[in-house]
Amino acid sequence: MSSPISAVTSAIAPPAVVAPISLGETSAAESASGSGFGAIIGKALESSQQVQxxxxxxxxxxxxxxxxxxxxxxxxxxxxxxxxxxxxxVRNKAIEAFQEIMRLQA
Incomplete structure (x- = not known):
């Protein structure tokens, strides 16, 4: 019997190979392949919506x-x-990270 956590993680599983996230602008290859951080988050949200x-x-x-x-x-x-x-x-952690970055810049 699989646990509920494994069901969720399989529903929101990231791609097998994740490209490193760069803070600069995305290259044309990253944009074309859709392997950026935003694409991963978008896919996870789509999967979440399908489950809902x-x-x-x-x-x-x-x-x-x-x-x-x-x-x-x-x-x-x-x-x-x-x-x-x-x-x-995940949203809460992203907000915390953003707030921490803003504190570092001050």
């Missing part, structure tokens, strides 16, 4: 009386909850 959509779809089916497997619904709802918590924590 799946949980919502199953919730509607359950509410309308459609024949669904309750286990699948509960798993999808838990995965959506964990994905949301992970997204919020």
């Amino acid at each position: 959509d799946r949980a919502s779809e199953l919730a509607v089916k359950a509410a309308t009386g459609s024949d669904i497997d309750v286990h699948n619904y509960l798993a999808a709802a838990t995965e959506a909850n964990l994905t949301t918590q992970l997204t919020v924590q």
Whole structure:
């Protein structure tokens, strides 16, 4: 049995090879391949949205009386909850990092 954490990490798994993040401008190759930091975050958010959509779809089916497997619904709802918590924590860490950078510049 896999843990809920492994389900979330597999849903938001980064690409196998991540290019180093540079603070300068992106090169034409990075822009064309979409391997920049923004692209990785964008893919993770898209994956999170897909998980949320799946949980919502199953919730509607359950509410309308459609024949669904309750286990699948509960798993999808838990995965959506964990994905949301992970997204919020990543956002919080990004804000903390930004605030720390701003303190360094002062």
